[in-house]
Amino acid sequence: MAHPARWTCLCLLLTALSATAADWRSDLPSAQRLGEGEFSWWGLRLYTARLWANAPVQGWDQPFALELLYHRSLSRDTLVQASLAEMRRLDPASMTAQRSAQWTEALERAFVDVRPGMRITGVYLPGQGCRFYVGSTLSSEIADPVFARAFFAIWLGPDARDPQLRRRLLGLADTDGGQ
Template sequence: MANPARWACLCLLLTVMSSAAADWRTTLPTAQRLGGGDFTWFGLRLYTARLWTVGLVHDWNQPFALELLYHRSMSRDTLVQASLEEMRRLGSGSVLPQNITTWTEAMEAAFVDVRPGMRITGLYLPGEGCRFYVDGKLSREIADPVFARAFFSIWLDPQARDPQLRQRLLGLADND
């Protein structure tokens, strides 16, 4: 007869492994694409963004996923630094130096160097934080709701760098 403690450990291990291997759609099985569009920089198409929501509108009180499909190679350091720059810009001085240090480390652990065709998806979990998936595999969970809001604001804040992309993501303008 098998040891009950051994079975319990095996079940726990399988649960942890399956949740770590599951992609963001496991958490948002009813998510539908709200909108999407391309982000270009000096005429170069860097990525295609898509916003997935559980309702017909974006709501910061509901979980959502932002998917970025890359068309150009970029280093992890470039992704981290560009994200931090936008988070600072949108934070209007409310982003503290200790936030920058913690957030830099978190993004360095979550992101990778990207090549054309790679996909990074961020899953926003209100009041909890967020998770990042690289090509459908969980890369990092960040249990910091302030970070999560600041990060996703890069695309969804009214002062976002690319207001047309924001409108498209929110389904308020024609999608590409």
């Protein structure tokens, strides 16, 4: 018969592990995958993107999660600079020097160097901001709704760099005969 103190320790350990194992799904427990697609740059497959939500995403008034599964190693600095460049491209007038500095710092806290098989998921929270998870661990929460919308517009905004990926994520890729 096992010692009661060992059972208590085991139960506490399992409880702690299950608490730390919570991931982005605790933010959107009933989310369903709406769509997915691959992003390649100059013929190199960089990541698979998946969009998760409780209902079709038709604007910026509902929460959703954008999951990126990386197929290549990329440095945190590369991820930060590419994100900022796209945010600047999409809305150059709003990217002041102060905002750029704040957003650089926020992205540096949220991101890590990635290797093939790693996953970063961003959760958009309307009117609040967003959260970033590396694997199943919360890496950063950014309480800036303007940042959140600018960041997710990289993939979901009408002027996204890859319109076909945007359509696939939103579940629209085949609704009009593939045009």
